[in-house]
Amino acid sequence: SLTLKHGAHRLGKRTDPMMERWRNYGLGQFIHWGLYAIPGGHWNGAYYGGAAEWIRAWKGMPNEQYDNLYKEFDPAEFDPKAWAEQAKDMGAKYMIITTKHHDGFCLWPSEFTDYDVTNTPYGNDIIGPLVEAYDAVGIDVYLYFSVMDWNHPGYRSKLETINDKEAYEEFKEFTRNQLLELLERYPTTKGLWFDGTWDAAWKEQADFADNLATEMREMIPGLIIGSRFRPDDYGNRHFDSNGDLMGDYEQGWERKLPETYEETKGNDWDCVMTVPENQWGYHSDWRGHVKTSYELIEMLVKSVSLDGNFVMNFGPNGQGEIRQEETQLAKEIGEWMDKNNEAIYGCGYLDWEKQDWGYYTKDRQTGKIYMIVFNRPLNGALKIKTPDKVSLDKVYSLKDSSQSFVPEEIHKNEFFIHYPFSEHIDSPIVIVIEPSSNEIDQNNSYQKA
Numbered sequence: 001s002l003t004l005k006h007g008a009h010r011l012g013k014r015t016d017p018m019m020e021r022w023r024n025y026g027l028g029q030f031i032h033w034g035l036y037a038i039p040g041g042h043w044n045g046a047y048y049g050g051a052a053e054w055i056r057a058w059k060g061m062p063n064e065q066y067d068n069l070y071k072e073f074d075p076a077e078f079d080p081k082a083w084a085e086q087a088k089d090m091g092a093k094y095m096i097i098t099t100k101h102h103d104g105f106c107l108w109p110s111e112f113t114d115y116d117v118t119n120t121p122y123g124n125d126i127i128g129p130l131v132e133a134y135d136a137v138g139i140d141v142y143l144y145f146s147v148m149d150w151n152h153p154g155y156r157s158k159l160e161t162i163n164d165k166e167a168y169e170e171f172k173e174f175t176r177n178q179l180l181e182l183l184e185r186y187p188t189t190k191g192l193w194f195d196g197t198w199d200a201a202w203k204e205q206a207d208f209a210d211n212l213a214t215e216m217r218e219m220i221p222g223l224i225i226g227s228r229f230r231p232d233d234y235g236n237r238h239f240d241s242n243g244d245l246m247g248d249y250e251q252g253w254e255r256k257l258p259e260t261y262e263e264t265k266g267n268d269w270d271c272v273m274t275v276p277e278n279q280w281g282y283h284s285d286w287r288g289h290v291k292t293s294y295e296l297i298e299m300l301v302k303s304v305s306l307d308g309n310f311v312m313n314f315g316p317n318g319q320g321e322i323r324q325e326e327t328q329l330a331k332e333i334g335e336w337m338d339k340n341n342e343a344i345y346g347c348g349y350l351d352w353e354k355q356d357w358g359y360y361t362k363d364r365q366t367g368k369i370y371m372i373v374f375n376r377p378l379n380g381a382l383k384i385k386t387p388d389k390v391s392l393d394k395v396y397s398l399k400d401s402s403q404s405f406v407p408e409e410i411h412k413n414e415f416f417i418h419y420p421f422s423e424h425i426d427s428p429i430v431i432v433i434e435p436s437s438n439e440i441d442q443n444n445s446y447q448k449a
């Protein structure tokens with residue numbers, strides 16, 4: 001393998017309490033909010049078909065017109081407590097908020113630029129009240145930060161001339177100043193979610209990024225930073241030139257999910273997901289497929305079944321309101337979570353053979369196994385294949401533990417659980433397989449006898 005100065009500094013998962021807490025979240029909320037919410041995917045009567053938070057890059061939106069939107073930012077309906085309450089009811093355990101997206105507009109009063117909330121009609125800090133409101137309801141806050149910054153004069157996507165390099169040095173100092181400023185202003189933040197780090201210029205900054213990551217981790221011990229922040233000595237991101245994961249978890253699953261455990265390489269990871277096909281910021285006219293709560297719950301369950309977290313995106317409008325479609329989804333997901341979150345929180349991958357009816361999760365503490373059924377077989381017979389010597393003498397419905405099942409053995413280590421699908425069921429059901437005492441060894445995993 002290559003000797004790298006700025007490759008992965010740790011092999012395998014982080015095992016400290018802050019990371020344990022992170023890997024047991026299950027469900028998170030992403031919030032994309034900024035000036036792009038004002039045009040909301042339209043400008044001069046024209047519809048923008050791209051991602052709303054990228055509207056500045058659209059030829060239909062002249063840059064100087066976008067760059068004057070801050071003069072209209074005055075979200076009269078912004079109510080951080082209401083946002084936090086809604087996220088709590090949905091069952092989110094963490095929230096990621098855009099402090100600065102690619103456009104460079106800062107939702108906090110930054111000492112290092114005038115392109116921030118203080119120079120808008122609204123005038124006040126947005127990030128602080130959000131951190132406070134979410135902390136108050138016990139939801140951990142993470143700060144999204146885009147390195148790419150279309151507003152800063154020193155930003156370059158690639159470094160070709162001496163001038164580029166000099167300008168970029170100023171940009172790097174600005175970036176460091178803003179990140180340290182965020183951690184100083186919001187010390188309860190549990191981590192940073194970096195974005196906009198794919199440009200060639202940034203991929204040359206292995207040394208700078210590594211040192212900055214070290215500095216941030218010193219400021220807030222236990223800080224969680226994903227794989228999308230820094231490049232290695234050869235400009236590789238997420239995985240270094242030896243194929244080892246950089247950062248504390250894999251951040252590559254944007255609008256997509258792994259199919260198998262192998263694809264996760266046994267790393268911690270999160271999936272960040274839009275409700276429409278590709279809208280993070282507010283777009284007033286969602287076109288194409290809008291995901292249902294059933295689909296989002298299945299993505300959540302699939303993520304947890306493969307040892308990941310699922311982060312659902314919200315894009316508040318220019319007035320600071322959560323749109324009705326997202327409110328309805330949060331309500332439906334919350335209703336399912338109220339009844340079934342035992343199969344989500346603190347749960348992860350179970351190495352039993354995946355079956356067609358849905359997903360297994362396993363509680364990392366108790367060793368309890370959950371069968372989360374999405375596709376019930378027409379005959380109601382749910383097949384399971386177990387490792388050797390696993391007893392199935394305690395199998396029952398999560399909804400009603402008095403409803404127990406006696407699995408029918410159909411083959412060695414192969415069983416049917418006959419579920420009476422008599423009543424109408426329109427949301428995923430959960431069956432619990434409680435390990436009997438002699439099966440749980442000290443690290444709560446099923447052992448081959």
Ligand SMILES: C[C@@H]1N[C@@H](c2nc3ccccc3[nH]2)[C@H](O)[C@@H]1O
Binds near residue numbers: 032051054195254
């Ligand atoms: C989490 C998501 N990442 C940003 C983004 N910009 C991209 C440009 C090209 C390809 C993928 C991108 N994702 C999106 O604007 C959103 O913030």
